[in-house]
Amino acid sequence: MKKERILIVGVELSTDTINIDNSMDELEELVNAAMGKVIERIVQRRDSIDPAYFIGRGKAKEIKNFCEELDIDTVVFNDELSGAQLRNLEKIIDIKIIDRTNLILDIFANRASSKEGKLQVKLAQLKYRLPRLVGFRDYLSREGGGIGTRGPGEQKLETDRRHILREITNIEKALKEAEKTRDMKRKKRKDSNLPIVALVGYTNAGKSTLLNKIINMNEEQNESKQVFVYDMLFATLDTSLRRGKLPNGQVFLITDTVGFVSKLPTHLIEAFKGTLEEVRFADLIIHVVDGSNEDLDIQIQTTMEILKELKVLDKPIITVFNKMDKVNKDNLLFDSKYIDDKIFISSRNGTNLEQLLQLIQDKLPIKYKDVVLRIPYNNQHLVNYFLENYNIDNIEYKEEGTEIKLNINLTDYVNYKEYIIEI
Incomplete structure (x- = not known):
């Protein structure tokens, strides 16, 4: 499958503590993970973010020229764009624009395999895209899809906000049910x-x-x-x-x-x-x-x-x-x-x-003691428990029951104290 040709764009502020080159390298790795191919990168140094275009309007026009010369399919920004910034950039550059957040969401949508994982990603995508529908609507209506369009799909995003909000509510309910199941499994692990x-x-x-x-x-x-x-x-x-x-x-x-x-x-x-x-x-x-x-x-x-x-x-x-x-x-x-x-x-x-x-x-905050347990023959399920969860130093079958020598954690020490015959 032909990989999308990507131009990545970053802004370096005078107040930044993260090295911009390393941050852009990571963005390129993210593009690779999304099965795209970075053709070129552009970094603009600024004192502050442009509220309308994120970068300057002039730089946006410069990027448009780059995209035409290099046959770029998608421009990926290294920071999260607002709906207005996304819309304004699309008008000038006139190709698909996505930001770092959307790129990561796209990777997650492609990688999530469990039902709960897919729901979690879809919820994050809907919450992210809801205030940006106007900006997304332009490129989502085009054929081809590609990076930044996995997940909820074009038809879902073209519907009215009430429908999307209703879907968000439904997903949150489904995740609460999944949470109950996870809590039950967690309780079993704790037990x-x-x-x-x-x-x-x-x-x-x-x-x-x-x-x-x-x-x-x-x-x-x-x-x-x-x-x-x-x-x-x-x-x-x-x-x-x-x-x-x-x-x-x-x-x-x-x-x-x-x-x-x-x-x-x-x-x-x-x-x-x-x-x-x-x-x-x-x-x-x-x-x-x-x-x-x-x-x-x-x-x-x-x-x-x-x-x-x-x-x-x-x-x-x-x-x-x-x-x-x-x-x-x-x-x-x-x-x-x-x-x-x-x-x-x-x-x-x-x-x-x-x-x-x-x-x-x-x-580990869980401490251990060396003990010898004598388990009556009518409680042999306990022997199986210790065999499964501990290294047994010694096991003997005596007339009164099975004697096991092991290093036991303090929780089990308290729970099975009645069987301890030697410490």
């Missing part, structure tokens, strides 16, 4: 007393690769339990939950979450809050950082700001610098104010993964 570890971090930092490596260290897992991995922004969207094992044999649950990116649209953070809330119920957070990325400091800051918004900074956090097979850790530059416990690994090569599991075990 299992298994510690929960959440992977968070920038998109493409290697979270899914790390998740696969950890579950592969548990011999009971197989390839069907692995999650999709691809070297691309937002390769995976839906939350994955798998089982891993700590060095002491304790089984734990590890969950992957949607990756973050700078200027992550507010609509998406809001829409995916249900999914991101999994982080709130975790006992420990693993913040995965791409150690080979030049902007790792910005990525760390972006992730920590989102974690702050989710109100989870009080949880124990391990910062994992991944992809260390590509870089010398002595050359890493980052602001340590966000970092307490850290470790340097390579998920791809398996470097320091056992040390990471030990660190997870040490930092």
Whole structure:
């Protein structure tokens, strides 16, 4: 399939703290993830944003000429445009105009696979597009579709606002039902007393690769339990939950979450809050950082700001610098104010993964005791529970029942204290 030819546009303000070249590089990666091809980039340096055109009117005319010369299909702006700015730019440039937010929403619409994920993306798209219908109407009426047009579809966006608002209400109701189901599953996980570890971090930092490596260290897992991995922004969207094992044999649950990116649209953070809330119920957070990325400091800051918004900074956090097979850790530059416990690994090569599991075990708020349990033969389902969730140091079948020696967490220690015969 022929890729859309894309011109990307950014504005560098005198007050900006983010390097514009790196931000534009990320925008180009987003275009690649949306299956487009960046032909050229334009950056304008300004003291402030033009309220009518975002860039200057003269620069908009210059971009129109560029588009004609380079046979450009779509212009993508590196910031969110208002409905008026979108409409005014379309009038001058006269081709499809989308912004960074719409581009990310488009990628999410293409990648979401679960029913809930699709609903979340559709909700975010509708809320984003509702105040911009006038600006969108022009290019959505043209044939071809392409980047920025996935999701609700042209007919939906051409209908009146009341219809769209009604659809938003229906989606929100459906998501509330999905939330009830998620709450029930979460309660079952909580009742299992298994510690929960959440992977968070920038998109493409290697979270899914790390998740696969950890579950592969548990011999009971197989390839069907692995999650999709691809070297691309937002390769995976839906939350994955798998089982891993700590060095002491304790089984734990590890969950992957949607990756973050700078200027992550507010609509998406809001829409995916249900999914991101999994982080709130975790006992420990693993913040995965791409150690080979030049902007790792910005990525760390972006992730920590989102974690702050989710109100989870009080949880124990391990910062994992991944992809260390590509870089010398002595050359890493980052602001340590966000970092307490850290470790340097390579998920791809398996470097320091056992040390990471030990660190997870040490930092989990759930503590353990060495005990011997005697389970009566009429309660053998408890034996199965301990065999499934712990490394058993020793098991003997005595006249009074099955005796198991293991390292037990304090919750189970309290729940099954009556069976403890030795500490």
